[in-house]
Amino acid sequence: MFDYYRQAIRISFVALLANKTRSFLTMLGIIIGVGAVIVIMAVGAGAQSLILAQIQSLGSNLVGVLPGNSGEDGPPTSAMGIVITTLTYDDAMALKLKKNVPNLEEVAAYSSAAATLEWGSNSFEGTLTGTTDGYLGVEGGEVESGRFFTKDEERNLSKVVVLGSEVKRDLFGDSEAIGQRIKIKKHYFEVIGIMKERGTVAFQDYDDKILAPIITVQKLIAGVHHIGMIRAKVDSPDNVDRAIEDIKITLRERHDITNQSGADDDFTARSAAQALDMITVITDALKYFLAAMAALSLLVGGIGIMNIMLVSVTERTREIGLRKAVGANNGNIMSQFLLEAITVTLFGGVIGIVCGIIISFVISVVANYLGYNWSFVVSFLSVFLAVGVSAIVGLVFGLYPAQKASRLEPVEALRYE
Amino acid sequence: MLINVQNLKKEFITGEVVTKVLQGVSFSLNKGEFIAIMGPSGSGKSTLMHILGLLDRATFGKYEFEGVDVTTLGDDELALMRNEKIGFVFQSFNLLSRTNVLDNVKLPLTYSVKKINIEKRAREVLASVGLEHRLNYYTNQISGGEKQRVAIARALVNNPSVIFADEPTGNLDSKSGIQVMEILQRLNKEGNTIILVTHETYTAEHAERIIHVKDGLIVDDQRVSHRRWAKDGEILK
Numbered sequence: 120m121f122d123y124y125r126q127a128i129r130i131s132f133v134a135l136l137a138n139k140t141r142s143f144l145t146m147l148g149i150i151i152g153v154g155a156v157i158v159i160m161a162v163g164a165g166a167q168s169l170i171l172a173q174i175q176s177l178g179s180n181l182v183g184v185l186p187g188n189s190g191e192d193g194p195p196t197s198a199m200g201i202v203i204t205t206l207t208y209d210d211a212m213a214l215k216l217k218k219n220v221p222n223l224e225e226v227a228a229y230s231s232a233a234a235t236l237e238w239g240s241n242s243f244e245g246t247l248t249g250t251t252d253g254y255l256g257v258e259g260g261e262v263e264s265g266r267f268f269t270k271d272e273e274r275n276l277s278k279v280v281v282l283g284s285e286v287k288r289d290l291f292g293d294s295e296a297i298g299q300r301i302k303i304k305k306h307y308f309e310v311i312g313i314m315k316e317r318g319t320v321a322f323q324d325y326d327d328k329i330l331a332p333i334i335t336v337q338k339l340i341a342g343v344h345h346i347g348m349i350r351a352k353v354d355s356p357d358n359v360d361r362a363i364e365d366i367k368i369t370l371r372e373r374h375d376i377t378n379q380s381g382a383d384d385d386f387t388a389r390s391a392a393q394a395l396d397m398i399t400v401i402t403d404a405l406k407y408f409l410a411a412m413a414a415l416s417l418l419v420g421g422i423g424i425m426n427i428m429l430v431s432v433t434e435r436t437r438e439i440g441l442r443k444a445v446g447a448n449n450g451n452i453m454s455q456f457l458l459e460a461i462t463v464t465l466f467g468g469v470i471g472i473v474c475g476i477i478i479s480f481v482i483s484v485v486a487n488y489l490g491y492n493w494s495f496v497v498s499f500l501s502v503f504l505a506v507g508v509s510a511i512v513g514l515v516f517g518l519y520p521a522q523k524a525s526r527l528e529p530v531e532a533l534r535y536e
Numbered sequence: 537m538l539i540n541v542q543n544l545k546k547e548f549i550t551g552e553v554v555t556k557v558l559q560g561v562s563f564s565l566n567k568g569e570f571i572a573i574m575g576p577s578g579s580g581k582s583t584l585m586h587i588l589g590l591l592d593r594a595t596f597g598k599y600e601f602e603g604v605d606v607t608t609l610g611d612d613e614l615a616l617m618r619n620e621k622i623g624f625v626f627q628s629f630n631l632l633s634r635t636n637v638l639d640n641v642k643l644p645l646t647y648s649v650k651k652i653n654i655e656k657r658a659r660e661v662l663a664s665v666g667l668e669h670r671l672n673y674y675t676n677q678i679s680g681g682e683k684q685r686v687a688i689a690r691a692l693v694n695n696p697s698v699i700f701a702d703e704p705t706g707n708l709d710s711k712s713g714i715q716v717m718e719i720l721q722r723l724n725k726e727g728n729t730i731i732l733v734t735h736e737t738y739t740a741e742h743a744e745r746i747i748h749v750k751d752g753l754i755v756d757d758q759r760v761s762h763r764r765w766a767k768d769g770e771i772l773k
Contacts, residue, residue, distance in 0.1 A: 123646045133634045441630040445644040446619020448612045529591040
C-alpha cells in the first residue's frame with residue numbers, strides 16, 4: 120500500500136515534469152490567485168493597522184459630539200455633507216460645567232469656514248477653524264511662540280489668530296509673524312501665536328490650521344449661529360461611557376428631548392473607541408471583499424486545471440488501459456488523477472504563498488520608506504486559507520477528469536491510438 | 537480445469553447496427569497448457585482474448601475461471617482477479633514511458649493487496665528474462681526485444697495463473713521474436729499456463745494446441761503435431 124502511494128506520487132511528478140511549460144501555465148492561475156489573496160490580506164491588515172494607529176494616537180479618552188442623529192454603528196449624518204444646525208456654542212459651554220458632566224477635563228467647540236489669508240502680497244488659502252480656549256487641552260499641541268487666545272478674547276469677538284507652522288511659513292517666510300495683521304475677508308486679524316510643528320495625527324494635518332475664537336468665526340466670517348462639532352477629553356478612559364451618558368442627558372435637557380432612548384436625539388455622541396470599532400468593521404469588510412475577489416481568480420485557475428487534466432486523461436488513455444489490465448481498479452485510477460490535480464494546485468499554492476509574502480514584504484518596506492508606520496502582517500489565517508482553498512480547488516476540479524479516467528473501459532483504453 | 541467457456545457470445549451495438557463478433561464459443565483449458573488462438577483479423581480472436589483476460593465481458597454465455605463464475609463479478613472484483621491471476625503481454629509492449637524497467641515491472645504489485653517484498657520479486661523476474669543489467673534503464677533506452685522481455689517480466693511478477701500473449705512477436709525482428717518465444721516456452725515448461733494470440737501459423741506452432749477462430753466461431757481445435765521449439769539464434773523449421 121505504501122509503495123502504491125509512493126508510485127502514485129512519483130507518477131504525478133513524472134506527468135507534471137513531462138510537460139513543464141504546460142504544468143507551469145496551469146499552475147500560474149493558482150499562483151496568481153493564491154498570491155493575490157495573500158497580498159490583499161497583508162496589505163489590508165497593514166492599512167488597517169496604519170489607520171487604527173493614527174486614530175489611537177489621538178488618545179482613547181476623546182469624546183466627540185456631532186449634530187444630527189445616527190445609529191449606533193452608522194456614520195454620523197454630517198459625514199454625508201448635510202448641514203445640521205442643532206448644536207450651539209452654549210451646548211458646548213453647558214458640557215463644560217462640572218455639575219452636568221463631572222468627568223470632562225476639557226471641552227472644545229468647533230466651527231470652520233473656508234478663508235483666504237492675506238499679508239501684504241502673500242496669501243494663503245485654507246480652512247479657518249473657530250474654536251474655544253479648551254482647544255489645546257483637548258487636541259494637545261504646543262504654542263511655539265506667542266500665545267493662544269484667552270476666554271475673554273473668545274467671548275468679545277476679538278480678531279486674533281493662531282497659525283500652524285506651515286501657514287506661518289507660507290505667509291511670512293522667515294519674517295516675524297507675531298503682532299502682524301492679516302486680512303481675512305474684510306477683517307484684519309492680529310497674529311498672536313504660532314503652533315509648534317506637529318505633522319499629521321489621525322489624518323488631520325495640524326500644521327495648516329488657522330485657529331481663531333469661535334464666536335468671531337461664526338459671526339464675522341461664516342455668518343452662522345450653529346457649531347460643527349464638540350470635542351471633549353474625559354479624565355480617564357474608564358469613565359468614557361459614563362461621560363457620554365452625561366453628555367446625552369445634558370444635551371437632551373437643553374434641546375427639550377424627553378425620549379431617553381436616543382431615538383429622538385438631534386446629536387450624536389461617540390467615543391474614539393467607538394469610532395475605532397466602526398472603522399475596523401468597515402476596513403474588515405473591505406479586506407474580505409477584496410480577498411473574495413482574489414479568490415475568484417482561484418476559481419478561474421481551477422477551471423484551467425480541469426481543462427488540462429481532461430487533456431491529460433485523453434493523452435494517457437492507453438496508460439490507463441494498461442494500468443487497469445494489470446489490476447488497477449477504478450478507485451486506484453481515480454486517486455492517481457486526483458493526486459495529480461492536487462499536486463499541481465498545492466505546488467501552485469506554495470509558490471503563490473511565497474510570491475505573495477515577498478510582494479507584501481516589499482510593499483511594507485516601500486511604505487515604511489515613504490514614511491508610513493506600516494506593519495508587515497501575513498496572517499496564519501490567510502496562508503491557511505490559501506493552501507486550503509488551492510487544495511480544494513484541485514480536488515473539486517480534478518474530480519471530474521479523474522472520474523472520467525476511472526470509468527474508461529480497459530479494452531477501449533488499450534485500443535486507443 | 538483452469539478455464540471453461542460455454543456458448544460465449546459477444547455483440548457490439550453501434551447505433552442500430554449489431555455486430556456479432558463471437559457467436560457461441562465453447563472450449564476448456566487445463567492448468568499448464570500452452571495454447572494458441574489463431575485466426576485472421578476480424579475473426580474475433582482479440583475479443584475472445586479480452587473476454588478470457590477479464591478485460592471485457594461477454595454478452596452471453598458461461599465463463600468459469602478456476603471454477604469461479606466470472607460473468608457475475610463487478611468491476612473491482614475483475615480488477616482484483618486481473619491483478620492476481622492474469623498476466624498480459626501486448627504486441628505494442630505498453631510499457632510506461634519516463635519510467636525505468638524496474639518500476640515498470642513493479643507496477644502490478646503496487647496495486648496488489650498481498651504483502652510481499654516488491655523490490656525483491658521484481659528483480660527476481662527481471663533476472664529470469666535476462667534483464668538484470670537493465671534495471672535502471674528507461675523504457676526508451678532499450679531495444680524492442682528487451683521491451684517485450686520487460687513486458688513478460690511484468691506479466692510474471694504477480695505469479696499469475698495464466699499469461700496472455702497478444703501477438704507478442706508482431707513488432708519484433710525475427711531474432712528478438714525467437715528470444716521471446718523461447719522465454720514463453722521455457723515458462724510453460726516451468727508450469728505456467730500460456731495463451732498465445734496470433735495470426736501467424738509459424739508463431740502458433742510454438743504452442744502445443746491451436747484453436748482456430750473464424751467469423752466468431754471455433755472452426756478447429758487440435759494439438760500441434762510438429763511443435764516448433766525456439767532457440768536463441770537459430771530458426772528451427
